[in-house]
Amino acid sequence: MLDEIALEKRPRWDNKTNKILGACREHSHRVSLDFCDLDDAVAFFASLDAKKVHLASEATVAALGSLARNPQMYNPRPVCISGTCKAETGEQHAHFLRRLLEATDNRKTDGKITYRTTCVASDGEAKRGLALALEFMKYRLSSTSPIYPLLQPLEFMNTLVGADDITPDKDYRHVFKALRSLLMRRLGINVLGFEIVPAIVKQHLHDIGLSPERLHSLLNPNDRQDVDLTYGLLKEIWILPDAPPNASPTYARARAALQLFGRLAYHLVMPYIYLKLSLREQLTHLSTAAHLLLALFTMDGAGTDFMANQTFVNIMLMIKNAFFCVAKVKIDISDEEFFLILLGTDRLEKLYGLIRTAVGTDSNFDILQLAGRASNLTEVSVILALRPEWDRGPRRLKLPAVINEQGDVSSKADHISPASWIGDVHVAGVVLHSCWINGRLKAEQIIPGANDHFERCSQIAGFDILSPFGELLVGKPDADSAFEIDPELLVQGTTDSVDDDSTANPAHSTLQPQAGEVLNDDIEDFEDVLAIHDAENPKHSPHVLVDGKQISKASLLKDLMQNRSPRLSTDRTKRVAGIAAFSNNSGLHNQITFANATGAPSLRIGNPIATLVLCEEELFLAIGQVNTIILGTQPMDSIVLDLLPDRGTKISYQIFQLISTDSVDDPSGQHDWKWSLRFESKSIHDVTGRLVYPLNPTVSNRIPGKPTYMFSSHILVTMAANIHKQLYVSTPLPKVNRSETFPYRHAGKACFHVQPDSPFGNGRGEFGHDWADSAFECTKCYPSVKISKKNYQRVLEHNGAHILFDESLPATVEPCGLCLRPFPMCKFVFQKTTGTTSARQIDWTRSTCLNPLKFQMAAAMKSSEKSPCTNHLIQCPLQCEMVIWTYNLATHYRAHHLLQTTVNIGTVYQTGSSEREWMRKIWENRQNQPTVRKMKNKKVKTPLVISDAHRSVMAFR
Structure with a gap:
């Protein structure tokens, strides 16, 4: 050990x-x-x-x-x-x-x-x-x-x-505590495609009657070492009943996912706390847990979205070691007992x-x-x-029942010994192969489709319980940020505590011992004295000579160490942690909580929503379920709809997999789409609330115990168009990879595409911006020229050449350096920050440019042969609060400050001779854009075929 x-x-x-x-x-x-x-x-x-x-x-x-x-x-x-x-x-x-x-x-x-x-x-x-x-x-x-x-x-x-x-081997109590920590993970755990976040756990436990105080205790991350709390939380999960018949589809799906996680916890914990189990039954439970864990970790490619590699490996090592140890005992002492609880x-x-x-x-x-x-x-x-x-043991000779008739786990579960075990744990009657097979059969009964999945896994080279994808996971690191505890639980778990006297009140510090108090330093001195006189004839001298005086070695070390560290707190845990006896921290923290007590319409975790996403440079409608809600920095269980457009509102969600319905699903024929009860593999995190629109779809209970949502194409098409209409130009859109189920398909064609010829500014944003385009298309050139946005210098120099040399542009207009639209149709606003012009950042939420291309202002101010253009944004030097392009500065002065300046307007901003010569070459060769080299051996996906019947433009016909 x-x-x-x-x-x-x-x-x-x-x-x-x-x-x-x-x-x-x-x-x-x-x-x-x-x-x-x-x-x-x-x-x-x-x-x-x-x-x-x-x-x-x-x-x-x-x-x-x-x-x-x-x-x-x-x-x-x-x-x-x-x-x-x-x-x-x-x-x-x-x-x-x-x-x-x-x-x-x-x-x-x-x-x-x-x-x-x-x-x-x-x-x-x-x-x-x-x-x-x-x-x-x-x-x-x-x-x-x-x-x-x-x-x-x-x-x-x-x-x-x-x-x-x-x-x-891994200690089983540490394994159980890791399972509890999973339920408090900030990003949740993915159970067969469904993400269980802490808010969902709280909601379902509250719905079965747990009090807020009990929930606070079970989900308190500040007490992650309490084994009783671990047993209590896992027990509440594995006894969860089925969802009520009238539950929403997402609620029922969440309950099923929690129950599945509870079965895993049940089969892991029971072999160590249920005293009546035989060794054969213990090993069967562990085999069931191993196969459940293997399926949950590998099905749908869950991997670390379900649990950390290290947690997975620790559980599997614990189970593997149990089987190996039983095998060794069967060979060495075939008639011996084996107590699983002695491992760890x-x-x-x-x-x-x-x-x-x-x-x-x-x-x-x-x-x-x-x-x-x-x-x-x-x-x-x-x-x-x-x-x-x-050896006189405790007078209590009988251990109370660890699990009573109601299934409650007693606090005595942390004090089980071999003497208290009732079940038959002799190794002679145990057949390891039978226990392993029976455990697999139980796991296949719990997870539909697990049998076929295991058959496929058996064909993978090197596949085993520690190599779930054919490669050994032992020693593979995990991303720390992915397994952070939910900050909402951290806030709730903070309890007001009073520091020890030495911290709370220096006036009553331990500089002078109080009555009846023995200082640790005194104990050290006493032990050092004992060490000096430990033997009548000590082998080594206990003293050294310092300035002609004999000083004990122990005292000398103490004196040399005394000024190298502060006096530590007399509280045990604080002293070991190295916390000083005096602290300026108040120990109290403001706790700000938000609650919707007004009864206003709100969006809750688990509710269905509609949103827009980018898939292969095209804009599509997506339907999903809310997983987390954050307002500012505060996690929320719900948020009033009026706060959704707030800049500080962030939503994380999972995208539904929608499939077409048939007459069996909807005899009325009013709905042609339904949720398949499955999700896309990757969740979307921290999306601005402006992109999210709550839904209240029809619920179908055609399959008992598996309610689902029903949708109509015309409603979804209208929803896509309405969401698109409300977008700001600079609203960042999440990108989603194409899969077999997204974008949603009908007859093999992609549905709910936001079409470029929509009535709203070409369907490309509120002001006509194309969200999907990765290239800027110059409409001033004929034929039109496309320039990649990946290099902002190319866009700036092309448009700058128009401003300098295009005679078709009136001398009185101020064209934008990014989209060439004139002021004030296109205007810019700087963020309210201090610093030089090169440090200024554009506030895209208040700017109206159709081509919101982020670029480095400091780099744009420098001219070179490869990047000659120095056209950049500045605040007007005459304090008119306008943000203007430097190539337009003379035009701006003529239009707005003709009577305010005595400066020769023609010399306000002049390009150098080299810059002008380089820019003229760009103007003359503007049609000769470099061709994009095609990468060799790169698989080209078949272009998406868009369903005309499901385009957003259909909402306006």
Whole structure:
């Protein structure tokens, strides 16, 4: 078992080795730890100050634990305590594990008893996970291994092992807590195409009667280590009833997705908390969970949209290790019992609890204190193993039921021991192959289509439970931002707390001890005195000579360390976290919440909406479901419709897959589209609320238990045209990749296309802007010239050449440098920011240009042969608040400031001779645009065929 425990960062002198303890193992080789005189201490602290070595913030504790029923035997025996600064890489930690394993192998024989290391367990820490994979997933299970015949028939089982078939393990409580964290993930989890976001979880749990206080507790992200809360939340998910018959289709779909996630949690948790399960039933549950997880992770290409790679790997490693350990016990001791609950690191966590309470109220410790307390507790365990009659356990001999008749999980689920297990856990009657197959059959019953999916997966080379796409996932990193906790839960989870006296009120600080208070520094002094007098004839001198005086080594280290760190808080957790005794933080935060108490029409999470998206440079209508709502920076469960157009409103949604109906779906013939209860693979995030329009479609209950939405083409066509009519020119539109189901198809043709010949400005935005065009088309040239927008300099120089040399443009107009429309038809507004002209940004929401092309103002001001044009926007120098193009400056002065300036208007803004010569060449060669090179070996998609009957223009005929 391997785990870390927090340390107080201070150096200590060890009287047995005459060394300075407390340095990190990663860098301690850079300095001598021997302590013979003052110079040794000075050199050590100089290395600390230079950051060449660090004081250990945590200690890695390795312990051995027997898989026996007897509590005196299965208590952990620490064999290694090593300080770390957490700078170690996975490869370096693997080397550390290798040395540790070599040391334990050298002492595995004790008289006539030989111990075997079956697995190495740890929590979910990423670096340790990589180290475990490097060290214990090096080889394929050999066909000569005794356990090979038991495990080889298990389809999809990963068979990578280390020396002596050792396998890595993950603590099951950490796995359960990871499942709870998934339900609080900001972007939600994708369950067979449906995204479950925290707001949906809250809504469904509230609807089954959970109080707001209970919901707040279960979904409090500030308490993610509480195992009871984990059991409670997962239990509430797996007992969710079916959706009411009158529920909306999206609500019913959400309930089904939650129930499916609940089944996964049920089969993962029950083997560890239901005392009546036999070992055969436990393994069957774990097999069911493995196959459910495999299906949910791979179906519809969910992958990390469902859960993080690391979480997936940790669960699968836990399940794999359980089967491997049972196989080893069946071979080594065929008539023995095997307790699944002894796997993981829980026994090490209990040892940490004993260490913290071993010395009265001093629950913190440095590395020397940790080693001393762990050694003493180990001696106690050895004595009780030799004299079990001395071990008087708790007087309560009977553990209350962990799960009652109502299915409630008791808080005692976190205190289960082998003595309390009722089910038959003998390995003799367990057939691993049967357990694995039965688990798969149960998973196929839970997920329709899983059988066919597994058959397809079996054809993928290298496919197994740790290689769900044919490539090993162990060690693959995850994007941190994708798994952030929902900020709304973080706000709700913040509770007002009163700091300890030292933080809240400096007047009552711990600079002077209060009555009955014992300071940690006093305890350190007492322990140092004991260390000095530990032996009558100490091997190493406990003193050093400083300025002719004998000073104890322990006191010297304390004095040298005292001015290098602030006085820490006396609160245990704050002290370990390094928080000072005095703080200027108030500890209170303003909490702003929004609620729609007016009863006004509102949009809620889970409601259907209509919107416009770009697909292959064309504009299409999309129907979807709201997943998240954000107003400013505040997540919302609902928002009044009046606030949807607000600039700070952002909506995230999933696009429905719509299919055509038939007479069975709608005998009345009023609807020709329905939701297939499936979604497009990728969600759309943070879309401006202006693009979203709520819908109230007809609900069909033709299929019992699977309500769906029905739509009519003429309504959808009208909706597409109305949304398009309301768009601003600069409204950013999300892009969606073409799929087999989007854009929506009828007879193989794409439907609900927003057509260029719409009555509203060519159908290309409120002022005629073409949202889809990736090229600027100059209508002043004949024949017309198209210029790619990917290089804004080409657009600026082409239009600049028109302004300078096109005689067809009247001398009194001020053409726009981006679209050539005259002022005031085309005008610009700068954002209200300070700085130079080169730093000014265009406010596209208030500007009216048809070609809102973003460009760098500073780069546009510089002229070169490759980019000669310096036409750029400036604020009028005569303070008229107009934003004008520099090539139009003389025209602007003549039109607006003829009587305000004595400057020679002809010389207001003149291009240099080189610039003018280069611009003339551009004007003369304006028709000779470079051809776009076609990329070789690039697959060209078949162009979309647009359905004429479903164009947006049909709404106006």
